[in-house]
Amino acid sequence: MNVLESAPGVDFGLNEDQELVREQVRRFAEERIAPGERDRDREHRFPTDVLAEMAELGLLGMTVPEAYGGAGVDPLTYVLAVEEVSRMSAAVGVTMSVTNSVCAWPIVHFGSEELKRRVLPDLAGGALGGFGLTEPATGSDAGGLQTRAERTADGWVLNGEKAWITNAQFARYFVVVARTGQGKKGLSAFVVPADAPGFSVGKPEEKLGLRSSSTAQIFFENCRIPHGNLLGEEGQGFVVALETLDHSRLGIAAQAVGIHQRAVELAAAYARDRVQFGVPIAKHQAIQFQIAEIATTLAASRNLTYYAASRSERTSDAGRLASQAKLYAAEAANRAVWVSQQIHGGNGFSEEYEIARLYRDVRVTTVYEGTSEMQRLVIARHLLRGGA
Amino acid sequence: MHIELSDEQKLLKEMVRRFADEVVKPHAKEIDESGEFPREFFAQAGELGLAGVAVPEEWGGAAMDVVSYALVIEEVSRACASSGVILSVNNSLVCDPILAYGSPEQKRDFLTPLASGQKLGCFALTEPGAGSDAAALRTTARRDGDHYVLDGNKVFITNGTHADIAIVFASVDLEKRHRGITAFLVPCDTPGFSRGHHEVKLGVNASGTTELAFSGMRIPAAWRLGEDGEGFKIAMSTLDGGRIGIAAQAVGIAQAAFEEALSYTQAREQFGKPLAELQAIQFYLADMATELDAARLLTWKAAWAKQTGRKYSLEAAQAKLFASEMAQRVTTKALQVHGGYGYTREYNVERYFRDARITEIYEGTSEIQKLVIADWVINKA
Numbered sequence: 001m002n003v004l005e006s007a008p009g010v011d012f013g014l015n016e017d018q019e020l021v022r023e024q025v026r027r028f029a030e031e032r033i034a035p036g037e038r039d040r041d042r043e044h045r046f047p048t049d050v051l052a053e054m055a056e057l058g059l060l061g062m063t064v065p066e067a068y069g070g071a072g073v074d075p076l077t078y079v080l081a082v083e084e085v086s087r088m089s090a091a092v093g094v095t096m097s098v099t100n101s102v103c104a105w106p107i108v109h110f111g112s113e114e115l116k117r118r119v120l121p122d123l124a125g126g127a128l129g130g131f132g133l134t135e136p137a138t139g140s141d142a143g144g145l146q147t148r149a150e151r152t153a154d155g156w157v158l159n160g161e162k163a164w165i166t167n168a169q170f171a172r173y174f175v176v177v178a179r180t181g182q183g184k185k186g187l188s189a190f191v192v193p194a195d196a197p198g199f200s201v202g203k204p205e206e207k208l209g210l211r212s213s214s215t216a217q218i219f220f221e222n223c224r225i226p227h228g229n230l231l232g233e234e235g236q237g238f239v240v241a242l243e244t245l246d247h248s249r250l251g252i253a254a255q256a257v258g259i260h261q262r263a264v265e266l267a268a269a270y271a272r273d274r275v276q277f278g279v280p281i282a283k284h285q286a287i288q289f290q291i292a293e294i295a296t297t298l299a300a301s302r303n304l305t306y307y308a309a310s311r312s313e314r315t316s317d318a319g320r321l322a323s324q325a326k327l328y329a330a331e332a333a334n335r336a337v338w339v340s341q342q343i344h345g346g347n348g349f350s351e352e353y354e355i356a357r358l359y360r361d362v363r364v365t366t367v368y369e370g371t372s373e374m375q376r377l378v379i380a381r382h383l384l385r386g387g388a
Numbered sequence: 389m390h391i392e393l394s395d396e397q398k399l400l401k402e403m404v405r406r407f408a409d410e411v412v413k414p415h416a417k418e419i420d421e422s423g424e425f426p427r428e429f430f431a432q433a434g435e436l437g438l439a440g441v442a443v444p445e446e447w448g449g450a451a452m453d454v455v456s457y458a459l460v461i462e463e464v465s466r467a468c469a470s471s472g473v474i475l476s477v478n479n480s481l482v483c484d485p486i487l488a489y490g491s492p493e494q495k496r497d498f499l500t501p502l503a504s505g506q507k508l509g510c511f512a513l514t515e516p517g518a519g520s521d522a523a524a525l526r527t528t529a530r531r532d533g534d535h536y537v538l539d540g541n542k543v544f545i546t547n548g549t550h551a552d553i554a555i556v557f558a559s560v561d562l563e564k565r566h567r568g569i570t571a572f573l574v575p576c577d578t579p580g581f582s583r584g585h586h587e588v589k590l591g592v593n594a595s596g597t598t599e600l601a602f603s604g605m606r607i608p609a610a611w612r613l614g615e616d617g618e619g620f621k622i623a624m625s626t627l628d629g630g631r632i633g634i635a636a637q638a639v640g641i642a643q644a645a646f647e648e649a650l651s652y653t654q655a656r657e658q659f660g661k662p663l664a665e666l667q668a669i670q671f672y673l674a675d676m677a678t679e680l681d682a683a684r685l686l687t688w689k690a691a692w693a694k695q696t697g698r699k700y701s702l703e704a705a706q707a708k709l710f711a712s713e714m715a716q717r718v719t720t721k722a723l724q725v726h727g728g729y730g731y732t733r734e735y736n737v738e739r740y741f742r743d744a745r746i747t748e749i750y751e752g753t754s755e756i757q758k759l760v761i762a763d764w765v766i767n768k769a
Contacts, residue, residue: 009390009392009393009394009396009397010391010392010394010397010455010688010692011389011390012391012693015389076389264765268765271766282762282766285759288759288763289758289762291765291766292709292758292759292765293758295762296706296709296710297710299703299706299710300682300686300710301682303682304682304685306391307391310389310391320677321681324681324682327674327678328678328682373671376670376674376675377667377674379674379677379678380664380670380674383673383674384670384673
């Protein structure tokens with residue numbers, strides 16, 4: 001009897017390809033990413049070698065369609081890969097997520113055929129991407145951004161600056177949102193290559209966590225790009241940004257799930273080994289309950305994230321589901337890492353233990369690509385518009 | 389992965405929602421206050437195939453899958469939590485173990501009337517001195533030729549005031565602790581079987597909760613379910629499935645509370661505008677909707693795992709733990725956004741708030757779920 005056929009409709013199983021990708025990426029992350037993670041973090045050193053290997057495996061531009069040289073994987077497969085990478089390195093996870101979600105994705109969905117042929121094969125082949133929306137004075141209120149773009153006879157000219165740009169020092173392409181008119185309808189999105197004249201990168205930010213990822217300001221000083229680098233129509237930039245963020249939240253949710261998974265594993269392993277009062281602390285109910293709590297919220301986060309991914313290309317509630325996944329997964333991962341660190345006692349306060357890095361890395365998940373507060377506003381807007 | 393209801397499941401959900409809205413909900417407030425057991429509701433549910441949702445047709449059931457079962461319990465509980473648990477107990481705690489462990493004769497004589505809704509079942513495990521520590525039960529079953537003689541007391545038995553058939557757990561040898569526990573199918577009109585009064589409770593007040601007592605109750609050995617000493621395993625595996633039902637009940641209660649919070653905050657004006665335009669209220673609504681989806685997905689995943697023959701104890705415990713605690717938070721917030729009105733019996737949220745509380749307690753407290761989950765994560769991962 002084929003029992004699967006008796007369960008029509010709801011199916012939580014992964015298909016063979018998805019299982020395979022998950023297995024391969026998990027092995028790669030354990031064998032190739034994990035060993036150098038602690039040193040890279042301590043030295044604030046970008047994971048160049050690891051990324052080169054990931055490029056060879058096709059993980060960096062995995063969402064780029066096959067027609068442009070990418071793997072063209074479905075959103076769930078992508079989410080599984082980001083989760084597995086982030087389990088061993090949140091910094092490598094965000095580097096990969098930003099390249100796929102906020103650089104390649106808007107180009108795939110809004111770029112002209114000519115632009116796609118020019119840029120996507122590079123991104124599929126291992127070039128990194130970045131996304132320039134945030135400015136020093138406009139974070140959550142992205143619609144108020146001030147960077148300007150002017151149309152001239154031989155292309156667009158950009159002036160302004162962007163802040164908190166992941167991959168800033170290493171990306172070959174940036175998707176940049178700039179002002180071409182008044183209000184939210186006066187925003188347009190562009191692809192700016194890192195070698196464009198007038199483009200420059202500031203000094204790296206010193207961050208609490210994700211220390212081996214690259215974050216810096218980027219500057220445009222009469223920065224010139226071809227007409228063909230406009231994404232979508234002039235004035236469509238805010239739509240491009242919002243739809244891109246809807247999609248990218250899946251990547252950050254997956255990153256949070258990966259960190260959360262690791263926090264649970266570390267807590268369970270530590271509790272099995274650590275002896276106090278004559279028994280492994282895993283025998284104490286107080287410890288068992290904390291592990292049960294974070295294992296349960298992990299299952300909840302993972303379901304929300306996979307669910308949002310599996311529906312992201314098909315349904316009108318995709319934006320709400322992505323925000324719910326990002327909100328919940330980030331909040332739950334922060335709580336879980338805190339609990340796991342508590343179980344580690346004083347050792348968890350030492351950088352000798354992996355949980356200390358997770359504690360620093362996880363913090364940003366409730367902040368970037370839309371704070372928890374912005375996610376709640378997005379969700380509420382969907383609910384009040386009529387879809388409970 | 390394809391997390392979407394099939395056409396059949398959607399039709400079932402719509403059918404049950406209509407039944408629940410039109411037939412169940414109109415009495416929910418009244419039976420909550422009177423404590424009157426909705427025997428007529430159970431008969432009607434039985435006619436719709438809801439008494440034995442996942443039981444094969446040859447034994448009187450509707451032959452649907454476990455996700456469908458969760459949908460049924462959610463939709464009925466959305467209208468009336470008492471009615472939801474009445475159905476959940478009959479399906480999960482009574483039909484399921486007879487289907488899994490019963491002989492063909494037992495399925496014919498006991499399961500068929502239960503799954504078709506002609507008879508109502510109850511599950512008698514808990515005793516005054518044996519709650520979470522079920523293995524400490526003191527009810528005895530003494531073998532006497534082709535019969536057993538049962539003596540003892542049970543408490544907090546849902547459906548107990550009106551049940552026609554009880555699954556009774558008793559020990560054939562108290563020295564053996566859990567290895568002596570044995571399950572029996574007992575018609576409630578058997579001489580020596582008696583019921584107490586209906587317990588007046590904080591919530592789910594119409595679910596027929598009562599004590600049962602057995603005094604020299606003589607039953608044929610053919611009514612034993614499974615083997616001597618197999619009862620503890622039967623009870624524990626049955627409760628795994630029951631947890632899916634209670635998780636679904638919690639989701640249904642919370643869904644009702646959320647819907648009323650959503651509509652009330654859009655209608656109610658303060659400070660010159662609807663409450664729903666205030667950020668603090670929007671944040672509540674966003675958190676409620678997110679947690680509700682998370683709980684529903686955990687419930688469906690446990691149901692899917694059970695349906696496809698996977699191990700599902702961990703998933704069921706996580707679904708039950710999360711959904712019940714979610715329901716507590718969501719009903720609390722739903723009441724809160726109703727302000728003083730929410731504290732009155734004029735508004736349903738007051739009932740939802742009371743009804744949600746039991747989901748953290750019965751069919752394994754949150755604490756028992758955490759022990760189950762921790763055991764999996766620490767020792768079996």
